[in-house]
Amino acid sequence: MTNELQHVARWGRQLALSAVLLWALAGAAFAETVANPVAQLNGLDKITGRLTTFDVYMGETVQFGSLQITPRACYTRPATETQRTSVFLEIDQVSLKGTISRVFTGWMFADSPALNALDHPVYDVWLLNCKQSSDVPPPDQR
Secondary structure: OOHHHHHHHHHHHHHHHHHHHHHHHHHHHHHOOEEOOEEEEEEEEOOOOEEEEEEEEOOOOEEEOOEEEEEEEEEEOOOOOOOOOEEEEEEEEEOOOOOEEEEEEEEEEOOEOOOOOOOOOOEEEEEEEEEOOOOOOOHHHO
């Protein structure tokens, strides 16, 4: 085999090994993430000063003031890992005329509530925790 062919063969083996290693590391990272069926949120009405803590199941929509909040995914890491709790939320606002407009779509993080926060003049909403169960019955059992 010529030097060029040996070099190409060695490069191909290194590339294949790198791909396998990357796949293994990515799989390990995803394996350490726990999907949870319940998001525990805090909501603040800035006008009244009322703070409300509520549990919401994934895919369920709850009303908080004029906001409709729907969590789509809520992830935590095991207790043995560095804690990172995140939720993907869709938040809509219902106007006095009954029209609905999206005011927030994105990730919120329990350890950094201001990182991707809802920017609303009347309400604040942030993630407290992701949970495996709740005292609130699931939507189909109410």
